[in-house]
Amino acid sequence: ALDEGRFAPRDVAILLRANAHLQNFARALQRKGVAYQVSGGRGFFQQPEVKDCMAFLRAIESPDDAVCVMRLLGIPRYAIDAVQAGRWAREAREQGVSLFSLLEKSTEEGARRLSTDLRFFSAMRLRLGVDELFFEVMERTRYLDLDRFTGPIERLQVSANVQKLAELVAAFCDEHTDHHLAAFLAHLDATEAAQADEEIASLDDALNAVHLMTVHQAKGLEFGLVVVPHLVEGRFPATRRNDGLALPDALLKEELPEVELHLAEERRLAYVALTRAKEEVLCTFAGRYEGVKDWRPSRFLKPIRGSEARDIEVISVLEPSPAVREVVRQVELPLDQPPPIGALSYTQLDTYLRCPQMYQYRFVFRLPTRARPQMQFGRILHEALKDALGSIETDRPLTWEMVDAAYVAAWTRERFSTPEQALSLQDLGRGYLRRAFEKGDLRKPLLLEQPFSLRVDGLRLTGRIDRVDRTPDGTYEVIDYKTGSAKRAVDLVKDLQLGVYALAARDVFRFDPLSLSYYYLETGEKVTVDKPPARLEEDRATILKVADGIRYEQFPAKPEKMKCAGCDFRLLCPSAAV
Numbered sequence: 001a002l003d004e005g006r007f008a009p010r011d012v013a014i015l016l017r018a019n020a021h022l023q024n025f026a027r028a029l030q031r032k033g034v035a036y037q038v039s040g041g042r043g044f045f046q047q048p049e050v051k052d053c054m055a056f057l058r059a060i061e062s063p064d065d066a067v068c069v070m071r072l073l074g075i076p077r078y079a080i081d082a083v084q085a086g087r088w089a090r091e092a093r094e095q096g097v098s099l100f101s102l103l104e105k106s107t108e109e110g111a112r113r114l115s116t117d118l119r120f121f122s123a124m125r126l127r128l129g130v131d132e133l134f135f136e137v138m139e140r141t142r143y144l145d146l147d148r149f150t151g152p153i154e155r156l157q158v159s160a161n162v163q164k165l166a167e168l169v170a171a172f173c174d175e176h177t178d179h180h181l182a183a184f185l186a187h188l189d190a191t192e193a194a195q196a197d198e199e200i201a202s203l204d205d206a207l208n209a210v211h212l213m214t215v216h217q218a219k220g221l222e223f224g225l226v227v228v229p230h231l232v233e234g235r236f237p238a239t240r241r242n243d244g245l246a247l248p249d250a251l252l253k254e255e256l257p258e259v260e261l262h263l264a265e266e267r268r269l270a271y272v273a274l275t276r277a278k279e280e281v282l283c284t285f286a287g288r289y290e291g292v293k294d295w296r297p298s299r300f301l302k303p304i305r306g307s308e309a310r311d312i313e314v315i316s317v318l319e320p321s322p323a324v325r326e327v328v329r330q331v332e333l334p335l336d337q338p339p340p341i342g343a344l345s346y347t348q349l350d351t352y353l354r355c356p357q358m359y360q361y362r363f364v365f366r367l368p369t370r371a372r373p374q375m376q377f378g379r380i381l382h383e384a385l386k387d388a389l390g391s392i393e394t395d396r397p398l399t400w401e402m403v404d405a406a407y408v409a410a411w412t413r414e415r416f417s418t419p420e421q422a423l424s425l426q427d428l429g430r431g432y433l434r435r436a437f438e439k440g441d442l443r444k445p446l447l448l449e450q451p452f453s454l455r456v457d458g459l460r461l462t463g464r465i466d467r468v469d470r471t472p473d474g475t476y477e478v479i480d481y482k483t484g485s486a487k488r489a490v491d492l493v494k495d496l497q498l499g500v501y502a503l504a505a506r507d508v509f510r511f512d513p514l515s516l517s518y519y520y521l522e523t524g525e526k527v528t529v530d531k532p533p534a535r536l537e538e539d540r541a542t543i544l545k546v547a548d549g550i551r552y553e554q555f556p557a558k559p560e561k562m563k564c565a566g567c568d569f570r571l572l573c574p575s576a577a578v
Contacts, residue, residue: 009035011224013211015273017236019043020561020577022212025229027574035209037157039217044198049143049158051571053165054188056137057130058571060121061181064098066367069114071572077141078110086365093366117141129179131169138162160201215273226277228270231285232295237266270300341551343453343460344543346500352546353496357557359550361569369568376414377425378483381521382466383410384433385442385481389467392444403437404430432483432521439524445479446470452504456540459547465501468511476511478502479519479526486520492529499539502531 014025022038023046029036044050052075059068066089073080073088088111092102100118103111117140125133138144144159172187173179203209211223230236274281283304285297352359361367387406392398407430416422436442447468454461467479478501492498498516505511517528531539549555557575570576 007225008208009210010208012227013213013218013221013223013225013276014227014229015213015215015218015276017215017230017238017269019214020559021230022214023577025212029210029212036212037203037209038200039202039211039213044161044164044200046570046576047161047200048574049161050165052143053134053137053162055571056121056141057134057181058185059100059118060125060133060137061185063100063118063122066092066099067361067569067572069099069103069118070365070367072114073110075143077143078114080108080110086360089365089367093368125181129173130181130184131166131173131179133181134166134169138166156203157201160203164201215269218276219272222276222278224278225280225282226273227282227284228273229284230289231283231298231301233298234295236270236298236300237263267300274304341459341547343462344547344550345461346463346497348550349496349500349543349546352549353542354563355558355567356549356555357573357575358567358569360555361572364553364555367569367572371415373416373421373425374483376416377429380407380410380414381429381432381483382481383413384429385466386449389442389445390448398437398442398444400434400437403433403442407433432524435524436519436521441519441524441526443469446476447509450509452508454500454504454508456503456543459544461500461504461543463500463504465504468505468509471515475513475515476505477515477517477528478505478511479517482518482520483522484520486523486525486527487518489527489529492518492527493531493535494538495529496539496542498529498531499536500543502536503540506536 016022016025020043023043026036026038045054051071055068055071058065059072063069070082070085070089072078073085074082088102088106089099092099095102100115103115106112106115120140121133121137124136128136144162169184172184176183176187228236283301285295285301287294289295348359348363351362362369384403384407387409388398388403391402391406411426411429416425445467447465450465450468452463452465454463465478466481469477469479471477480497480501498518502514502516505514515528516531517526519526557573559573559575559577561577564570564573564577567573567576
């Protein structure tokens with residue numbers, strides 16, 4: 001429509017059901033050179049230019065922050081491509097030095113320039129407040145030399161967002177007596193949850209640019225052409241927030257009041273979206289978005305096709321050109337010899353399934369991750385249980401004093417960044433162990449912290465089983481300790497970790513018959529799960545599929561708002577959901 005001149009950019013609006021998808025469309029428009037503006041969009045701190053500025057500030061305070069340094073390497077002033085930056089990050093990890101230290105010794109111009117800049121600003125931060133320091137960073141790096149941006153609207157948006165960040169920095173200095181960079185970063189860390197709602201800097205509505213906004217934000221507005229994407233079940237209509245998963249077809253036919261109320265609200269929003277158009281509406285959907293899930297067309301498409309609009313044209317997905325088909329054919333040709341792959345752990349499998357891009361950052365580039373108190377807490381409890389249960393002898397039964405001594409010893413081996421939090425977790429963990437001891441659940445196991453090396457069609461899986469018991473009836477039970485909330489057995493049938501344990505117990509240790517259990521320390525509840533052979537074959541197929549993705553270096557991002565919010569690499573990742 002824009003190419004044909006039927007609509008000016010300002011007369012076009014893309015209306016999305018969820019704010020989290022705005023940036024995907026912004027990037028697509030940017031690649032096409034189409035002017036756009038995000039109207040009232042959230043996720044200010046996830047804008048690329050804001051992430052660049054925050055990477056500068058965090059790297060100035062902590063030059064050893066590899067994630068921030070890697071992001072900075074990619075900006076035009078330093079111009080190091082992501083593959084080279086990843087190689088350096090991995091090399092630094094293997095040498096036991098920081099990425100910054102490696103850059104200082106590099107002969108690459110971009111690497112030397114970045115290390116010089118960070119040295120300069122790190123010295124400057126000791127005598128300047130964060131407001132003055134931010135100005136100096138923008139001035140010296142010439143970050144806002146706007147010739148590098150693709151169009152005038154993008155330049156305005158980038159400039160407006162950087163200016164808004166400068167205003168937030170200035171507001172912090174007005175409200176706090178400590179103006180040092182470290183204090184500002186601590187303030188941001190303390191208010192991280194509120195940052196997701198920070199709006200992108202607004203631009204003049206008269207600009208000749210495509211409008212990107214949510215359906216809610218479009219109420220009362222009209223445009224010549226309205227585009228309504230993502231008309232698939234689970235996105236529009238969206239699932240209820242407390243559902244987590246789309247309802248199966250069988251349940252959708254039921255007369256469920258809560259579901260009907262939710263669908264009525266979704267139907268009203270669809271009506272709002274469609275009636276924003278003065279002339280044309282373009283509704284789109286796809287069978288695949290990120291990941292491998294197959295999406296079903298939205299139930300709202302049928303009534304749209306049957307509506308009383310003057311002209312309705314159904315357009316199928318555009319077919320690729322012959323040239324594109326040939327390229328795809330060549331890319332899809334099987335390799336004579338697939339690339340080798342080393343041993344994988346369950347943690348690697350799980351990380352890849354959650355987000356292949358996260359896997360690349362963590363296990364390929366080997367970027368460091370933050371020590372999270374809950375993970376440290378789980379590690380302490382596992383160590384304490386291993387030491388306590390390992391000390392049981394026939395003539396030396398387990399006492400509470402032995403358990404507590406093992407717990408104290410495990411605790412002293414961990415270092416927490418916040419002593420107050422460590423103290424509260426220490427009392428909590430002692431309560432977990434006391435309950436398990438008093439219930440008689442801490443018995444001498446057959447095997448304890450048992451390592452395994454499992455072959456799955458040529459792939460090697462390694463891991464460690466917390467505990468294996470021989471039950472009175474002669475069967476074997478694999479037990480894994482968990483510190484989170486208990487799940488139902490029916491929800492754990494598809495749990496891949498239990499599948500890995502079952503394959504190892506069956507194929508490596510020849511334990512048969514076998515039961516699989518999670519022991520939830522928080523409640524003292526043991527949940528036993530049955531893994532039928534058919535389910536184990538599905539787990540095996542999942543393992544091999546993940547291995548192929550890793551082997552062929554397929555690392556697409558799978559952005560989800562909640563998942564990205566807790567990711568160590570969100571400042572580096574260009575696809576992080578807001």
